[in-house]
Amino acid sequence: MPVLLAVPLAILVFVAIMLLLMPLSLWLRVRSGGARRQARPWLISVNFWGTLVSTGLFAVFVAIAGIWWQGAWVYAALGWLLGLLVGVLGHYLTRFEAGPQTLHYKPxxxxxxxxxxxxxxxxxxxxxxxxxxxxxxxxxPDSGWLSHAGLLAIAALLLGYAGMYAWLLRRRVRHHQRYRQFDRSPR
Structure with missing residues (x-):
């Protein structure tokens, strides 16, 4: 009998701990999200390709969800396009510090x-x-931003932002590497 009570109690304690740690997690995310980072080309490429794979899997999910949720494709497409624009804005708001060997950036x-x-x-x-x-x-709700399709729009916005930001950051790093090689060449 005590085992039967322990399992639901353990689940309840786990959920309570997760809810209590959520504000700390969000605060740490904001704090580390704007930190200065070194642009490592391999890591940025992995991030870019991982975002592309995630976007493809998300499109499959939206296709399946579109069977039950009205307007899923419309909301996902609008969210993704808006995310692309936010990604461009985020790239232009990012501070870059180009050194002789490395490139640093601060979102x-x-x-x-x-x-x-x-x-x-x-x-x-x-x-x-x-x-x-x-x-x-x-x-x-069956429609509007508070519907299931609205939830897909938020996810699509974040995926669009991450994809565009990673692509533009990858271009910036490649540009930095290309001109860094020219600077080291003998004259």
Missing amino acids: NTWLVLALTAMIVARLVAGMVQGWQASVNKVPW
Whole structure:
């Protein structure tokens, strides 16, 4: 009998710990998101290709979800296009420091904070909607930014941002490497 009580209690404790650590996790994400970093070409390439694979898998998921959720493709496409624009904005707001051997960059802290706040707002809205749907039997919205398709739009926005930012950062690093090689050549 005690084992039967221990398993649900352990699950409850785990969920409570995760909820309590969420603000700390978000604060650390914002803090490290705007930190100065060295642009390592191999790491940036892995990030770029990983984002492309994630985008492809996301497109498959949206195709499947489109069967049940009305407007999934429209919201995902709009979110992804908006994410591309935010990625371009993020790249232009990034501070670059080119040294003789390395390139350092520092993403814009305010943009990182805005993206994190968007995630928190959507997470809280989803939790409230889930609570209302399960306890008060309020139906989940079929359309709009508070629907399931709206959740896909937020995910698509983040994927579009990450993909565009990684691609532009990869171009910047390649440009830096190319001109660094010319600087070392004998004259």
